[in-house]
Amino acid sequence: MKILIITASLRKASLNAQLGQLAANFLKEMNVEVDLQSLRNFDTISYNGDIEKDKGIPAEIDLLKTKFQQNDAFIIVSPEYNGSIPGALKNVIDWASRIKPIPYAGKWAYLMSASPSLSGGNQALWALRVPFEKFGTFVHPNMFSLASAHEAFNEDGSLKNKQLEERLKTQLKQFIEVIK
Amino acid sequence: MKILIITASLRKASLNAQLGQLAANFLKEMNVEVDLQSLRNFDTISYNGDIEKDKGIPAEIDLLKTKFQQNDAFIIVSPEYNGSIPGALKNVIDWASRIKPIPYAGKWAYLMSASPSLSGGNQALWALRVPFEKFGTFVHPNMFSLASAHEAFNEDGSLKNKQLEERLKTQLKQFIEVIK
Amino acid sequence: MKILIITASLRKASLNAQLGQLAANFLKEMNVEVDLQSLRNFDTISYNGDIEKDKGIPAEIDLLKTKFQQNDAFIIVSPEYNGSIPGALKNVIDWASRIKPIPYAGKWAYLMSASPSLSGGNQALWALRVPFEKFGTFVHPNMFSLASAHEAFNEDGSLKNKQLEERLKTQLKQFIEVIK
Amino acid sequence: MKILIITASLRKASLNAQLGQLAANFLKEMNVEVDLQSLRNFDTISYNGDIEKDKGIPAEIDLLKTKFQQNDAFIIVSPEYNGSIPGALKNVIDWASRIKPIPYAGKWAYLMSASPSLSGGNQALWALRVPFEKFGTFVHPNMFSLASAHEAFNEDGSLKNKQLEERLKTQLKQFIEVIK
Numbered sequence: 001m002k003i004l005i006i007t008a009s010l011r012k013a014s015l016n017a018q019l020g021q022l023a024a025n026f027l028k029e030m031n032v033e034v035d036l037q038s039l040r041n042f043d044t045i046s047y048n049g050d051i052e053k054d055k056g057i058p059a060e061i062d063l064l065k066t067k068f069q070q071n072d073a074f075i076i077v078s079p080e081y082n083g084s085i086p087g088a089l090k091n092v093i094d095w096a097s098r099i100k101p102i103p104y105a106g107k108w109a110y111l112m113s114a115s116p117s118l119s120g121g122n123q124a125l126w127a128l129r130v131p132f133e134k135f136g137t138f139v140h141p142n143m144f145s146l147a148s149a150h151e152a153f154n155e156d157g158s159l160k161n162k163q164l165e166e167r168l169k170t171q172l173k174q175f176i177e178v179i180k
Numbered sequence: 181m182k183i184l185i186i187t188a189s190l191r192k193a194s195l196n197a198q199l200g201q202l203a204a205n206f207l208k209e210m211n212v213e214v215d216l217q218s219l220r221n222f223d224t225i226s227y228n229g230d231i232e233k234d235k236g237i238p239a240e241i242d243l244l245k246t247k248f249q250q251n252d253a254f255i256i257v258s259p260e261y262n263g264s265i266p267g268a269l270k271n272v273i274d275w276a277s278r279i280k281p282i283p284y285a286g287k288w289a290y291l292m293s294a295s296p297s298l299s300g301g302n303q304a305l306w307a308l309r310v311p312f313e314k315f316g317t318f319v320h321p322n323m324f325s326l327a328s329a330h331e332a333f334n335e336d337g338s339l340k341n342k343q344l345e346e347r348l349k350t351q352l353k354q355f356i357e358v359i360k
Numbered sequence: 361m362k363i364l365i366i367t368a369s370l371r372k373a374s375l376n377a378q379l380g381q382l383a384a385n386f387l388k389e390m391n392v393e394v395d396l397q398s399l400r401n402f403d404t405i406s407y408n409g410d411i412e413k414d415k416g417i418p419a420e421i422d423l424l425k426t427k428f429q430q431n432d433a434f435i436i437v438s439p440e441y442n443g444s445i446p447g448a449l450k451n452v453i454d455w456a457s458r459i460k461p462i463p464y465a466g467k468w469a470y471l472m473s474a475s476p477s478l479s480g481g482n483q484a485l486w487a488l489r490v491p492f493e494k495f496g497t498f499v500h501p502n503m504f505s506l507a508s509a510h511e512a513f514n515e516d517g518s519l520k521n522k523q524l525e526e527r528l529k530t531q532l533k534q535f536i537e538v539i540k
Numbered sequence: 541m542k543i544l545i546i547t548a549s550l551r552k553a554s555l556n557a558q559l560g561q562l563a564a565n566f567l568k569e570m571n572v573e574v575d576l577q578s579l580r581n582f583d584t585i586s587y588n589g590d591i592e593k594d595k596g597i598p599a600e601i602d603l604l605k606t607k608f609q610q611n612d613a614f615i616i617v618s619p620e621y622n623g624s625i626p627g628a629l630k631n632v633i634d635w636a637s638r639i640k641p642i643p644y645a646g647k648w649a650y651l652m653s654a655s656p657s658l659s660g661g662n663q664a665l666w667a668l669r670v671p672f673e674k675f676g677t678f679v680h681p682n683m684f685s686l687a688s689a690h691e692a693f694n695e696d697g698s699l700k701n702k703q704l705e706e707r708l709k710t711q712l713k714q715f716i717e718v719i720k
Contacts, residue, residue: 086274087267088227093262134263309673444624449627450621450631
């Protein structure tokens with residue numbers, strides 16, 4: 001089994017990238033092949049119907065399509081911006097939704113978030129379900145939101161809160177089970 | 181009174197731009213000064229905390245800040261992409277929310293949408309309330325969603341459906357009343 | 361395979377009950393056993409923690425629990441009230457969520473709506489996903505919203521719009537496939 | 541100025557009732573007249589179009605209508621049930637929306653929540669905005685969500701966290717300002 005993980009912050013020292021790396025490690029321990037990608041690789045110009053008509057789909061989105069096709073399922077690890085989906089991530093989804101068949105339709109997805117806030121990034125994850133479920137993605141009901149993420153990690157990348165870490169492992173196992 | 185209208189599609193022959201123009205005409209008839217802007221003027225690179233640290237706020241967002249400051253209230257006319265806010269529009273909001281004080285905090289807003297679909301762009305407008313209400317914008321409860329927008333306009337830019345046009349006028353009047 | 365259908369309007373001549381009956385007919389043609397229930401059978405006093413402590417779970421909710429247990433999956437056919445879930449339906453979910461293990465956790469669900477409005481009951485269905493997905497229900501990404509429902513049915517209970525009827529059949533087939 | 545406060549839990553020892561009482565105290569200090577009501581006074585049978593036709597609006601909802609009419613604005617203090625609006629509260633709104641003119645249309649509202657959870661009741665409050673904004677209520681962008689509410693209060697009913705208490709006072713002041 002191969003799973004694509006997209007960490008959706010463009011910052012280099014991103015908490016979401018750290019959380020994505022941790023999920024990747026756990027999945028590898030479960031004998032899952034992981035394709036860990038930063039949104040930086042897919043980030044592109046804003047969707048514009050005129051550009052689509054003149055030049056077609058941007059190369060970054062073509063790459064994303066290939067990634068969706070090469071993997072059995074995907075995970076998105078996204079920050080919350082203003083109670084909703086980061087614009088850069090939504091823009092990538094807007095472009096990808098123009099490819100027919102829609103490359104994430106019928107795929108399974110699992111959503112995660114890391115946020116320095118006390119309440120985590122849950123509101124963004126609920127908003128992020130919509131564009132995927134709208135076009136046939138099976139978004140797993142489990143979601144994982146890491147609150148106070150700036151102080152959540154040990155130096156080796158594990159979580160200080162072992163109970164939370166176990167929950168993440170359990171949810172990843174449940175995600176793999178349902179894909180099979 | 182001065183009202184900023186942002187039409188949030190980047191296409192040149194945009195239905196949302198047409199609807200924004202119609203709202204601008206009606207507002208002028210009500211003796212309101214209108215600053216009609218396309219999102220093209222504010223569209224910018226994807227929000228990235230590293231870029232913010234190195235180079236600060238992009239010039240396009242500084243312009244947007246000035247526009248918010250120069251006007252008493254604002255209207256957004258936005259398409260619906262995948263049941264939610266267009267990425268390009270959300271990205272502009274993400275950047276603008278980094279300016280303190282947040283330039284749209286405490287302002288009044290009215291949301292509109294034009295969509296070729298039968299159900300209009302209402303789902304996007306509900307999603308669009310969130311990033312604004314989260315930071316103190318008074319988003320008017322009235323919203324205007326134009327369904328089947330590709331066949332809704334007369335050649336002179338008015339709406340074929342006069343009842344709908346009256347509703348738009350009434351809502352714009354109510355919006356002006358509440359700002360006063 | 362056995363599927364529970366709950367039609368969530370309490371009116372006797374309910375459009376949602378009609379739509380639920382139609383879905384039941386189609387499922388039977390697909391050799392699925394159907395348990396068609398009105399929300400009237402589960403409707404109960406408002407959730408109140410004091411009553412729960414004194415008298416436990418109401419008999420109507422115990423019946424609902426049994427129904428969830430006896431069936432492999434469920435369908436809810438719900439009207440939209442005020443852009444959201446009918447209070448009576450939400451109250452039944454509130455009570456059922458107090459039973460451990462939660463009787464709909466891990467089950468598959470498919471959501472439908474009939475509405476006399478032009479835009480259908482989609483906003484309610486999106487809201488209805490939340491309490492189920494929050495507790496582990498696999499809510500199918502497909503949803504079926506029947507707009508202008510008061511003029512949508514033939515006398516024999518079929519839909520006048522045959523294309524729409526085909527879409528319903530296809531979605532029901534896809535729902536059955538994913539449960540298997 | 542007169543403000544109606546509805547605390548939307550039916551339990552007697554409700555954290556939401558405690559929070560409503562605290563808000564009432566602060567408002568009185570600001571020379572606002574307060575009408576503090578429990579949802580128990582409006583709780584009624586589930587909305588049913590047949591009952592509406594036969595017997596009209598229930599007495600509890602008539603009382604609620606009067607309360608809306610007698611007060612200049614209203615506050616709802618609601619628990620979060622399953623990520624959304626409590627069914628009992630939504631049912632009361634469903635009934636009230638059948639009265640024309642809708643008794644809360646054009647009124648100002650401020651939403652609060654007390655929850656024993658770490659993340660508070662914010663998701664419910666966002667859901668609660670919808671039925672009100674849908675029918676013309678001006679729901680203030682500020683919302684107040686008290687997390688870990690079971691350990692948040694001193695014996696005299698004040699909040700242990702004085703910073704949080706100040707924020708509540710500030711928000712109440714801002715609410716009063718905007719009504720004027």
